[in-house]
Structure formats: structure tokens, C-alpha cells
Amino acid sequence: xxxxxxxxxxxxxxxxxLSAAQALVLLGIPDPGPLTTxxxxxxxxxxxxxxxxxxxxxxxxxxxxPPQRNGVLDVGGYRAVRMAGVAATVWAVTAALMVxxxxxxxxxxxxxxxxxPENLFQALGQVETAVAWAWTTVLALIxxxxxxxxxxxxxxxxxLLLSLxxxxxxxxxxxxxxxxSHDMATNSLVLHLVAASVWAGGLFALxxxxxxxxxxxxxxxRRFSFVAGLAFAVMAVTGVINAAVRMSFGDLTTTTxxxxxxxxxxxxxxxxxFGWAQRRRALPxxxxxxxxxxxxxxxxxxxxxxxxxxxxxxxxxxxxPPPPPASAPTVQEVTLGYQLDVPPSxxxxxxxxxxxxxxxxxxxxxxxVAYAIxxxxxxxxxxSWPVGRSIAWFSGCFVLLVATSSGVGMYSPAMxxxxxxxxxxxxxxxxxxxxxxxxxxxxxxAFRPAGRNAPPGPREWILEFLHSPPSRFxxxxxxxxxxxxxxxxxxxxGGIFTTFIDSHSAHVxxxxxxxxxxxxxxxxxxxxxxxxxxxxxxxxxxxxxxxLPFHAFFGVTLMSMGTVMAESxxxxxxxxxxxxxxxxxxVGGSIAWSAGEIPLVLVMIALLVQWSRTDKRTARRVDRxxxxxxxxxxxxxxxxxxxxxxxxxxxx
Numbered sequence: 001x002x003x004x005x006x007x008x009x010x011x012x013x014x015x016x017x018l019s020a021a022q023a024l025v026l027l028g029i030p031d032p033g034p035l036t037t038x039x040x041x042x043x044x045x046x047x048x049x050x051x052x053x054x055x056x057x058x059x060x061x062x063x064x065x066p067p068q069r070n071g072v073l074d075v076g077g078y079r080a081v082r083m084a085g086v087a088a089t090v091w092a093v094t095a096a097l098m099v100x101x102x103x104x105x106x107x108x109x110x111x112x113x114x115x116x117p118e119n120l121f122q123a124l125g126q127v128e129t130a131v132a133w134a135w136t137t138v139l140a141l142i143x144x145x146x147x148x149x150x151x152x153x154x155x156x157x158x159x160l161l162l163s164l165x166x167x168x169x170x171x172x173x174x175x176x177x178x179x180x181s182h183d184m185a186t187n188s189l190v191l192h193l194v195a196a197s198v199w200a201g202g203l204f205a206l207x208x209x210x211x212x213x214x215x216x217x218x219x220x221x222r223r224f225s226f227v228a229g230l231a232f233a234v235m236a237v238t239g240v241i242n243a244a245v246r247m248s249f250g251d252l253t254t255t256t257x258x259x260x261x262x263x264x265x266x267x268x269x270x271x272x273x274f275g276w277a278q279r280r281r282a283l284p285x286x287x288x289x290x291x292x293x294x295x296x297x298x299x300x301x302x303x304x305x306x307x308x309x310x311x312x313x314x315x316x317x318x319x320x321p322p323p324p325p326a327s328a329p330t331v332q333e334v335t336l337g338y339q340l341d342v343p344p345s346x347x348x349x350x351x352x353x354x355x356x357x358x359x360x361x362x363x364x365x366x367x368x369v370a371y372a373i374x375x376x377x378x379x380x381x382x383x384s385w386p387v388g389r390s391i392a393w394f395s396g397c398f399v400l401l402v403a404t405s406s407g408v409g410m411y412s413p414a415m416x417x418x419x420x421x422x423x424x425x426x427x428x429x430x431x432x433x434x435x436x437x438x439x440x441x442x443x444x445x446a447f448r449p450a451g452r453n454a455p456p457g458p459r460e461w462i463l464e465f466l467h468s469p470p471s472r473f474x475x476x477x478x479x480x481x482x483x484x485x486x487x488x489x490x491x492x493x494g495g496i497f498t499t500f501i502d503s504h505s506a507h508v509x510x511x512x513x514x515x516x517x518x519x520x521x522x523x524x525x526x527x528x529x530x531x532x533x534x535x536x537x538x539x540x541x542x543x544x545x546x547x548l549p550f551h552a553f554f555g556v557t558l559m560s561m562g563t564v565m566a567e568s569x570x571x572x573x574x575x576x577x578x579x580x581x582x583x584x585x586x587v588g589g590s591i592a593w594s595a596g597e598i599p600l601v602l603v604m605i606a607l608l609v610q611w612s613r614t615d616k617r618t619a620r621r622v623d624r625x626x627x628x629x630x631x632x633x634x635x636x637x638x639x640x641x642x643x644x645x646x647x648x649x650x651x652x
Contacts, residue, residue: 035111036104043101045315047094049308050087051167054143056201057084058160059227060209064202064220066455067153076214080205081147081156088144088163095137095170102130132169139166154468157461167193172505183337183504185245187358192238196314199231200307207300218287219455221296225279232272239268241358246322260317267310274303332573335502336413343577344411344418353407360404360511368397371439374446385442389528393437399430404511413507415578416565420558420588423514424595427484431518432526432603440466440529472532475524477543484521485550487513488592492565493557501566521547525603544603555593559586 061077061084068074073081104114106127113119124130143162150159171193172186206224210217243261252258278296332339338355342348371393378385402408403425411418440462447459456464465471473479491497491510500506524531525540564570564581571581578584 032104032108032114033110036101036114039111040098040101040105041315043094043097045312047091047098048311048315050091050094051140051163052197052201052311053087053204054084054091054140054201055160055163055167055197056199056203057081057087057205058147058156058163059198059202060205060220060224062153062156062160063227063461064206064223065209065214065216066219071152071154073151073153073156074215076209076212076216076220077153077156078151079212079214080209081150081159083205083208084159084163085144085147088140088147091166092137092140092144095133095140098133099124099130099137102133103127106130129170129173132173135169136166139169142166154464157465158470164194164197167197168505181245181333181337184355184358185242185337186504187508188238188241188245191234191358191362192242195231195234195238196311199228199235200304200311202227203300203307204304207297207304210297210300216455217296221283225275225283228275232268232275235268236272238358239265248323251323255323257317257322260313264310264313264317267306267313271303271306271310274306278303332414335569335573337504338410340411340414340575343575344407344415349407349411349418350402351407353410354405355410357404357409359508360409360515361401364397364401364404367400367434367439368394371397371437371442374439374442377446378442383445385445386438389436389438389442392433393439396430396433396437399425399433400515403430413501413504414570414573414575415584416570416581417584417587417591420591421595422511424591426511427487427514427518428595430515431522434519435522435526436528438528444530466530466532468532474520475532477524477533477535477539480521480524481543481547483517485547487517488551488554492554498566498569501569522603541608552593555589555591558589558592561585561589 057080061073061080065074065076065080067077100111100115100120103120103123104111106129107114107123109119114123124134139162143159143166146155146159146162150156168190171190202224206217206220209220214220247255247258247261252262278300283296330339340353342352345352371390375385375390403422408418408422408425412422413419443462444459447457447462450457450460474483491513497510521543523529524533524535525543527535527540564585567581570578570584
């Protein structure tokens, strides 16, 4: 880890040396001194190495090697988790160092001045990047502390998720978060960094495991090879998109930014070649002899050093000013990332204006393809699957795609009424359809059981998730209902929406909250998929009836508000067709009032149908039992009443 961090730091500092003076001139700030100029890329490179090792080691322990049969991590998984703990500690320390270094660089003052407490705390809240590093410090430290407390496998996926969350604050700042098309650039960067972290960190964990002669190296290598192939594809596609947003093809050879990007592309190609060679040579050798690790060690060691150099190039690229745009972006392009030239209409909302959302649009396509693969797997075995569930799932994916990637998704950040329509689609309609699709049931049927002594696979992972303490907590009727309904009030009436409306990251998080809280609620209520809690139909009906008045009251409250939420933001967009913000807000409130009731009524009808079917199944089961034992239960019941009647007669 130390060698990889030093290599990344040297490469990053070398790249910055080519463009440091140019960056200072463009920013119009004085030179903060060499300690800051070269310390920022060096410390950040070490932080990036620690980040990917944390994420990759947790990924390795969660999905590449199996735990013991009692659920406790085996030796390989335990070592990977402990390595993740050390790396997370380094990550937290370097992130903390980045706070004063960032303030020094931004203000142009020497590090000795920026690190003084009175200057540090006064300037911290004014620099977005420094705040992001402060949040990263806290999240990485929490991750490191929780890792020290974890010895069971069931917690490693949640620790992995937490480490990915800790990656986001810094990922959502920088070149990609500002300027035209910043929505596309930010989304592509998030996917790029997640893929790179899993790939690079997983490769390091696999290398360490191989050098230690750990068990299941052949299984870990096969699983990682599949994940690395997906990560390579994601990195290549998102890298091209991110570069295309900020520069033209001609800038590749005529600017420092373009030349560094070319070097990164070459490194990525080299990594792809090594990955292909590893799949052709190392994996067959392991399949033939699980103890034959020499080829795997050679390939992964070279790949690890190339990846470290690539991370250094990426850090240096982030410190290099991109080429100036061909024209100055408009107010809408700076705020939204794109220009809206026509008023919303049925055609422009659903047909004329499409801008693919790299996060939610991709999620919709991936969910649809994964479901189709599950259907194909069942069909190949000769098993059947209800057509209605398939229709519901694919319809839910389509609603998710339209709500985020069509004109609805484009106009949503610009008009409150369209935003509320998208909100209703993401929190009410899409989750209902996805919950009716029964994806977890399909996955449990499509994936074969691992076997008595075989390492657990995807089917076992799903079952473990269903019975985990977090699943039981979040599927509690009160928790699921509060998250579903309370989000409306906290976001809009609590001031969160107005405060963060100009943030693309907040917009993504809101959509994610709408989708996940809605799916969680309907997963518990509809009950197509297995749930950690077996709720009675009357409890599910109570959840539905209990949420109906809160939705109605929320819509009425929006329609009757005397002030416009986020008025300055909407005025700043200067959309000529959206001059009456009060009217637009009332339309949004009416959408929340009317559209929110329809899915809940449909769910209530579905629950009544399920209740009726449950009663019929129970009656048929009782009838079959009576046929088998000549109605022994009824005879025993009648005999009991006859005996009671006899005793009453004797008592008289």
C-alpha cells in the first residue's frame, strides 16, 4: 500500500508541475507556495489510494471470498476487512490534511497561515471543496471505527456501502460540478469513480490474498474477473462522456489537459490488455491447479502499479485546468447544465426533449435487462413465471426512465409543477410497479442454491439480506411509513428543498430518496416478494389508510401556501413561460394531491384481492386436510361440544 501511494503521489505531483503556473494565472490567485502546490496532489493521490483499498478490500470480503458456515469472516475475509480498516484510517487522516491544504490553495496564502485555527474555521464554510473534504474525514473515520467492530460477514456489504457514500462528497465537487452539462459530467464521474474504486481496490485485495496463499483464490479470481470486465466497460464509457463534456477532440493534442487525458487513456488500454491476458492465462492455470498462483500474482502486481499510476494521472488531471469553452454558458446552462428553449407540452415532455440520465436511466435499463435474464433462465429450465409480474416490472422500469431521462427529467429542476409530477412518478407509480414485479422472488428462483458445502453465492446473499437486522428495521411498518410520508414534509415544508434546490447532487439524492422510500413502503405493503416481517393484511391496510390523509394534507398545504418555495432560484432561470410562480406551485400541489391518491387506492384494491385469495387458499387447504382425514378436526370439534353438553346435563 505504501509503494502504491508513493507512486500515485509522484505521478500526480509531476502532472501538476506541468500546469500549476497556468492554473494559478487562470484562477487569479497568488502562489501559495510549493508546499501547497505540490502537497495538494500528493496528499490527494495517497488519499485516493487509501480510498480504493478501503472499498476494494470490503468488496473482496463481502463478495469474493466466502465466510465460515457460522457467518463469521474466514481468515481471508478477516484480513481483507482489517486491511480496509487501516486504509480507512489513512483515508481519514489524508482527508483531514486536505482541508487546510485546500483552503491554502483557494486563498493563495501559505499553509502556515491557512492552518491557524482562527483562519481555518472562519474560511472552512466558504469553500465547497474544503467542506467536502471535512465530510469525507468524518465518514471515513466512522467507516474505520465500524470496521474495527465487525467480525461477521453480514455487516461487510453495509460497510462497503458506507465507504462508497464517503467517496461521494469529493466526487461531487471539482470540474464536473460546474459549467455547462455539469449534470452529465457529475453523473458520469460518480459512475467512473465507483467502478475505478471497486476495480483497483479489488485488484489490490486479490493480490494480497494471493501472496498470502489464502483459500478460495481461484473462486475470488473468477468472480473478480467478471466484476473487472464490467468496471472496465463502465470506466471507458463514462470517461469518454466526461471528457467530451469539457473539451473537443482537437484539444487532446494541443492542451496540457488533453495530453494528460491521452496518457490516462493509454494507461486504461494497457490495463485492459493485462486483464484480457490474465483471463486467458492466470484463470485457466488456477482452474487446473488452485495452488498455481504465480501467473495471477505477476499479472495483478503489474496491474496494481499501472492502476496506481493511473490514479496519479487522474488526480493530476483534476488539478489541470480544462480548455476554455467555445462560448460562454448561459444562466440556464450554468444552473441546470443545459438550455430550455421551448415551453413544456405533451410533446416536449415525453417525445421532443430527451437527455439520458446516466444514473437513473442506466439503473432503469440495467434492472430491465437483469429481470429479462432471470426470465430467460427460468424459461430455459422449463419453469413458468406470471406474465402480470413481468409487465409490472418492465412498466416500472419504463416509468423510471421517462421520469428521469425524458423531457420530464429535463424540466423537473426548472419548474416546480413538473418536479412534483416526476416526484409522484418516482415515489408512487414506479415503486408500485416494481414491487408488483417480484424481482427478489425471481432472483431466488433463477439463482441455484450453492449447495451444502459450497461457498455461498447470489442466492444466499439475497437471503442473508432479507433476514439481516437492517432489513428488519427498515421494513417495520412504522419506519417504512414515516420514511415514505415524512420525506414529503421534511423536504418541502422543512426547508430542505429551498436550501439545496440549486445543487445537482441534492437533486439526485431527492430522486433516490423518492424511489427507495416508495419501493420500501410498497415492498412491505404489497407483499409479492418475501419480507423480513410477515405482516397481516389488516396491518397493511392500516399502513395504506394511515398514509392517505397525510398525502392529501400535503397537497392541500402546497396549494394554499402564501409564499413561493425557492423563488429566487426560479426567478434566476428567467423562463419566459414560467413567470407566474404561484400558479405553477399550485399546479404542483394539485398534482401531489390528486396523483398521490391513485396509486394508494390501487394498492388498497390489490390488498383486498390478496386478502380474498389468502382466505380462499386457506379454505382449500382446510378442505384438502378434511378429505385426507375424514374431517377429523370437525369430528373432534363436535365431540368436544357434545361432551360439554353432556356435562351440563349432568350438572342439572
